[in-house]
Amino acid sequence: MEPRIKMALAIILTAIIVGGIGIGVTVIVLTPPEADALEIYHWWTSGGEKAAVDALIAVFQTEYPDVTVIQSPVTGGAGYTMMGIIKPLVLAGEAPDAFQMHAGYEGKPYFDADLLESIDHIWDEDLKAAVPDVVESMNMFNGHYYSVPVNIHxxxxxxxxxxxxxxxxxxxxxxxxxxxxxxxxxxxxxxxxxxxxxxxxxxxxxxxxxxxxxxxxxxxxxxxxxxxxxxxxxxxxxxxxxxxxxxxxxxxxxxxxxxxxxxxxxxxxxxxxxxxxxxxxxxxxxxxxxxxxxxxxxxxxxxxxxxxxLCIDCFQHPRGVSHPTNSERWLKIVASKAGQDAFNPIKGSIAARTDADTTKYGAYQKAAIIDFGAVTYMFPxxxxxxxxxxxxxxxxxxxxxxxxxxxxxxxxxxxxxxxxxxxxxxxxxxxxxx
Amino acid sequence: MKRKRISRKIFTKDRIIIQFIFLISVLLVGYFVYISIGWNVVVSLSDWEGLVPSYNIVGFDQYINLLGDPVFLTSLMNNILLMLIFVPCTLFLGLFLAILLDQKVRKEAVFRTIYLLPFTLSFVVTGFLWRWMYNPSMGVINTLLEITGLEFLKSGWITDPNIALFCVIVSLIWQFAGYAMLIFLAGIRSIPESHIMAAEVDGASGFQLYKRVIIPQIKASTFTAFVVLMVFALKAFDFIYILTGGGPGYATEILPLTMYKETFAMTHFAYGSAIATVLFLLVMAIVVPYLYSTYRRK
The missing domain is CATH 3.40.190.10 (Periplasmic binding protein-like II)
Known part of the structure; x- marks a missing residue:
């Protein structure tokens, strides 16, 4: 190859690399960290589950149409796989704005490590009145609320x-x-x-x-x-x-x-x-x-x-998330009557709220709602x-x-x-x- | 006069740039590899449980617990069994394929690609592939056995704890045989043509030629492939995680899986680190003699 052509090629290549890096850095620096996004992790990946979470997100987006919802679904029933992914993320300070979790012991490592924000203000009187006491207590640590339930299975x-x-x-x-x-x-x-x-x-x-x-x-x-x-x-x-x-x-x-x-x-x-x-x-x-x-x-x-x-899925507000406002908005939608009545009829669960609109639910859930009110004992x-x-x-x-x-x-x-x-x-x- | 020139050279632009770049890589490798390994050892001596780091040094407690932990011992045994079967089988199969390809076959490149292809695929992809093939009810293996009238050979494969580990080993051999073949083929091809011709003139042919001339000369390739396979057998994670997840029970559980579960699923960070340290020492026991012999040869 002619030395001059070689030289030209080298210059073009350098220009592409330097330009590419330059543009990349500029984009990263100038783009606000997705100001209006909500990033959630969950393990609802099978047919029925996916349809249910999409319905819940639809309720969220009706209320907040400008917010982009980024879902990260992780396959693996009962969340075995996802928990292995979430823990290192949360530890590294890279927690998503909210992630699916089971109420009770599953949240304890995060609570012990002071990685969850208390959300007492989201648990207003209306929510407390609507949720049975035992379910309420499953979302608490040391007398404070750290999660909201989305359903009861x-x-x-x-x-x-x-x-x-x-x-x-x-x-x-x-x-x-x-x-x-x-x-x-x-x-x-x-x-x-x-x-x-x-x-x-x-x-x-x-x-x-x-x-x-x-x-x-x-x-x-x-x-x-x-x-x-x-x-x-x-x-x-x-x-x-x-x-x-x-x-x-x-x-x-x-x-x-x-x-x-x-x-x-x-x-x-x-x-x-x-x-x-x-x-x-x-x-x-x-x-x-x-x-x-x-x-x-x-x-x-x-x-x-x-x-x-009881198998209760819940969401929480991890400390130091990128979009704290959207995180709280999401929790309110999750706990709301509208959110629960959109999600649960498809998911096959019943609402964690007792004021659910039973007409929206299928025959199985109607029977389950009756059982839930009639049983003597509950066990987590x-x-x-x-x-x-x-x-x-x-x-x-x-x-x-x-x-x-x-x-x-x-x-x-x-x-x-x-x-x-x-x-x-x-x-x-x-x-x-x- | 000469000395002066050298000392002047140290301060040339090139020298500074070279040393600067060198320093960056030393710092990065130092931090992300060596300091991390050291940190892991420190954690393994602590009592860190849960997500809050705790560097309260309790000595060798975690290691003592390891010795009494049936899960750890099972994983270790599985790891050893995996090495003992997987490594020699892969080496033999690789050598066999290399010798076949060395027979001046037509379309050699096509065969070489076919044999090497499994190795180029991601372990996650091949893990899923084998999981479907081994599926007792819908998998292709049992289906084929049924079609060909060999129903008595049908089995639970990876769901049968008695043979699950061997199923894992078979699929790993499939994936790595092509790699071993490539190393052996390169070794065979690097033997000077004159050696082979000389042996042929002396009347050596076929089996004798391989036994007395070729195989003794590919010791270095064998050694390289051996070490790489051994280290892989010790730290194989993704493939087995996808294929069986260590089950059924602990039938295919090996140390990296135990380490992962203890650390990230059960949040026993100190205990997981202790397993990681044991794993590290085992890998070192294989790699250090290799590096030592390589340097000595040079």
Whole structure:
């Protein structure tokens, strides 16, 4: 190449690089940090969930049309994946304006680290009057409010395929004990339903286990989440594991490879009759155009008829966010009647407010709203971040993942109780469920 | 006279620029690599739990806890098993492919690309790919077995704790064999043609030629590939995280996964740092002898 051409090329290249850097820096420096944006993180990524969060954002944008909403959805049910992403962000001072979180213990690490702003002013008299006391207390630490609930999901729900039960003469209303439930499963098996119960991956199994704990008694559940079940030979603990072992004999063998919504879809396709899942599953039936009471139905997990297992999603105001005003605007919309009535009918949950417009809700939710008012006890879910320290939740998931493959009750019970003892100092909340 | 010229040279513009640029990289690498490693060790000696940093030094408590932690020991065993199977298998397969390609095959470049392609893909992509293939109900492996009438071979694959780790290893070998092949091929190609011709004149052919002439001369390539694969086997995270997440139970859990879960999901920062330090020492145990021998050869 001619030296002169080389020289020209070098100059052009340098000009491009320097120009590029120059323009980049100018853009970064001159652009105000997205003055009118709201950045939120959530894990609502499946079909029904996505539609629900879009409806909530639509309410926000009707009120604040100039604000750009930046969503960062992170796949992974129950937020296992997202929490691993959020913690380093918050620690590094790069927290989004609000992020989805479960009420209760899940917010505690942030509260302990002084990374949350108190939002007592958002909890005005109207909101306090509209939200039940127990839900209110799940959003508090040391007497102050740090989050607002967007919904209430029930976790102790058995979903069923109505045709399969009707064809085999099973009345779901009678399935109030495990022995009756297992007898129904036997009937279905004899009728050619190979795996009457459908279950999904690890966290789904842990979710199911939690319902077994509740089914042996609310007092035992209370002890369990207060870190007081520390004996590997505890009869109630072994009783719960015993039920789970029997339950597993009716479960699909490929459970470990199924996402929760795939397991639920097996009911829609008629491959299975029962599925224990929180009532976010209703969204899957909804988008499949199935009718509650006609194609599918629900009943409380056997033994938990008088209980409402709580999974509550909430949002908070992290300290030092880029758009504090929008963060607070978002929290107000999330807590508002309009926001909750837009989100919850699609999501399959019920509003955390008792003044919800029930006409907007589907048949399932109407029944759930009635149950919510009628039950004697409520319990915060462990698997969904509320009931017990996070470390316990992570460990529980792994222990149950082993259990559902080896069905070794005593190994699981001893792993569970010894870990409870090991992290006893992390049980800082004292729950009173009765 | 000569000395004067050198001392003058130190202050030339070029020299200053070079030293300035050098200094920047030393500072950046120093801070982000060496100081960070040191900081990690300090954290591992503390009792930091939760999101608030705590530098209250408690000594080797975390390391003592490690020894009694069945999850840590399982992960360590899985890590060792992974190295023992994955590294030799990948090396053999890579060598085999390299020798095949060395047979002056037509369209060599096409085959080389095919073998190397898996390595160029992101671990997240291949992780998902294998997860779908291994899916017991919808995956292509079980489906193919069903179609071909080999139903008795159907299995839960990554969902069966007894074989999950081996499934992970098979997919890792698939991904890395092309890389090992490339290193071996480069080694084989760098052997002077005259050596091979001389051996051929002496009557060596086929197997003998490889055994006595070629393989002994690619020791350096083998060593390089060995170290790279060993280090990868120790710190593989993304692939396994996507493929199995360490499950079922702890069947495919290896140290980097345990470290990640303890640190970021369970907020046991000190404990996670202790695992990171153990991992670091293990990697060093492999890398340092390699670097030492490389320098000695030079």
């Amino acid at each position: 029930r976790v102790n729900v058995v979903w069923y395929n109505k045709d399969l039960l009707d064809d085999n003469g099973i009345d779901p209303a009678t399935l109030t004990t495990w022995s009756k439930f297992f007898a129904a499963c036997d009937t279905l098996k004899l009728a050619g339903v190979t795996n009457p119960v459908q279950m999904g991956e690890t966290w789904t199994a842990a979710h199911t286990f939690e319902q077994f704990i509740a089914s042996v008694g609310i007092d035992f559940y209370e002890d369990w989440i207060n870190g007081e079940v520390t004996s590997a030979t505890d009869t109630k603990l072994l009783e719960a594991f015993g039920y789970f072992e029997t339950y597993m004999s009716y479960v699909n063998p490929d459970h470990a490879a199924l996402t929760w919504d795939d397991a639920t879809k097996r009911l829609i396709t008629g491959d299975g009759a029962f599925n224990i899942m929180g009532d976010w599953a209703n969204g899957e039936f909804f988008i499949a155009n199935k009718t509650y009471g006609v194609d599918y139905g629900t009943f409380a997990v056997p033994g938990t008829g008088a209980m409402y297992g 879910s462990v698997v969904h971040g509320s009931g017990a320290p996070e470390a316990f939740k992570v460990k529980l998931s792994a222990i149950i993942s082993s259990f559902v493959t080896n069905l070794d009750e005593s190994a699981a019970a001893s792993a569970l109780t010894s870990y409870t003892t090991q992290i006893s100092d992390e049980y800082t909340k004292v729950w009173s469920l009765d």
